[in-house]
Amino acid sequence: HEARWRKAVWNMPFNGLSVALRATTDALLADEASHGLVRALMLEVIGAARALGVEALTPKLADRMIAYTLAMKPYSPSMKLDFDYHRPMEIEFLYTRPI
Numbered sequence: 635h636e637a638r639w640r641k642a643v644w645n646m647p648f649n650g651l652s653v654a655l656r657a658t659t660d661a662l663l664a665d666e667a668s669h670g671l672v673r674a675l676m677l678e679v680i681g682a683a684r685a686l687g688v689e690a691l692t693p694k695l696a697d698r699m700i701a702y703t704l705a706m707k708p709y710s711p712s713m714k715l716d717f718d719y720h721r722p723m724e725i726e727f728l729y730t731r732p733i
Contacts, residue, residue, distance in 0.1 A: 660708030
């Protein structure tokens with residue numbers, strides 16, 4: 635249960651914003667406004683997980699994930715690739731089911 639929420643903390647912001655803003659991970663974090671959106675969305679997912687009893691996820695996780703992503707090679711998340719190549723996006727699995 636915790637592992638799924640931990641994964642959602644990264645996937646929900648980066649997949650959705652990469653499509654909505656047509657940006658890679660590095661571009662999302664290089665811009666102050668989208669960087670703030672990434673962090674705010676991560677905190678929202680963490681809040682939802684905590685409300686469902688997943689106490690191990692704390693706001694510090696968002697900062698660690700952002701730092702980890704900044705250190706990674708820039709790339710397009712899977713949903714962005716699906717969008718770019720006109721394939722079905724994983725809305726059901728990334729958003730609908732967790733919500």
